[in-house]
Amino acid sequence: MLRFSTAGESHGEALIALLSGLPAGVPVDQEFLSHELWRRQQGYGRGGRMRIERDAAHILSGVRHGKTIGSPIAMQIANRDWKNWEEILPVETGDAEKHKPVTSPRPGHADLAGALKYDFPDARYILERASARESSARVAGGALAKMLLRELGVEVLSHVIRVGQAELDRPYVWQDLVDLSKKETILLNCIDPEAEQRMKGEVDKVLRTGDTVGGIFEVVTHGLPPGIGTHTNWDERLDGLLAQAVMSLQAVKAVEIGRGVTAAESIGSAVHDAIAYAETEDAEKHTRFSREKNNAGGIEGGISNGEDVTVRGYLKPISTLRRPLASVSFATREVTKAAYERSDVCVVPAAGVAAEAMVAVAIARLVLEKFGGDSLRELKRNFDGYREQIRKF
Ligand SMILES: Cc1cc2nc3c(=O)[nH]c(=O)nc-3n(C[C@H](O)[C@H](O)[C@H](O)COP(=O)(O)O)c2cc1C
């Protein structure tokens, strides 16, 4: 079984990603891993911290001569900012004041709920782990899951479709996303330059006013055969598992599969994707059944149907505001302004990259459950046998 977890705090020494259950023999592409980490650090509207960090994953175990060996893979990503906090974070001296306590909780962050739950008079104990710094470790794990999926012809990419009031007004085609992923600079990770400029305008507005902005990203899984996930049990449905994986990301507050949101206000004939059939020898096609549209987002009955799997994540605006909202001091109980040190103001592109990682892990887990195999060779044999079966259906 593919298992994935992370450890580490935002300003601690390092983050750890631990991935176990990948079969042996998967080629590990270090350059790809670094590029994925780089992609997550980009985007217009990121704060001062991103000028400090240069994320790189050091593989500690589970890989030999460039291939997985079937044992757990541990990866470490150093926090370059750690050296600025080394003196501040340890609390052995007992002098809390020296350790920059956060005593006016930020509305929207984990500060208040976490301090109440874990019984700390200082929200720094909470924010260190609540921070989306952790999403860097998710991207490292997701990169390994993507390396596995790539061997089966499955790719996962994302793009931004909304920042604040600015929206992309055309659907993607897969090649758009491939081109976007190869760009050497990332502004807002939008496939349309004109829409991207409007999105930049939304970020500029909040930069001026000391506010923040949210938006929507879309993660697309391309090349997945029909039959991943199942209708038979509630906790094994592909749509439910993807929703959980994406919703688990910091600041994601809603998840949409396909055109799930607008489907609710439409009629059935306008929503459902009519089925066609054509005899074809095209090896790229999983089946002879096809759809002209994909409002279902590639999932019906909790099972992939062979179309692109599309999952959108809706991001709330970042909660740390340069012009803070009202809060209450833990120390004095008086009304005060919420804490502000520094912050991102827009993270939609970065969240999209982190969501790709979560989608890749969730799908890789289901693929491994369905096809099994301790080595990549065994997995591929099982996978190819199934593909052959559904192509003939
Ligand atoms: C890539 C990324 C970067 C983020 N950066 C910040 C930030 O700089 N400041 C902030 O207040 N929140 C930031 N967040 C969001 C918080 O981590 C998140 O709102 C907080 O942990 C509370 O969790 P919740 O929003 O899921 O309820 C970021 C989120 C992501 C995905």
Ligand SMILES: C=C(O[C@@H]1CC(C(=O)O)=C[C@@H](OP(=O)(O)O)[C@H]1O)C(=O)O
């Ligand atoms: C460090 C990252 O994101 C951080 C996520 C984050 C938060 O509160 O979630 C707060 C900021 O950190 P700091 O308080 O150090 O400025 C972001 O920079 C990262 O994405 O790598």
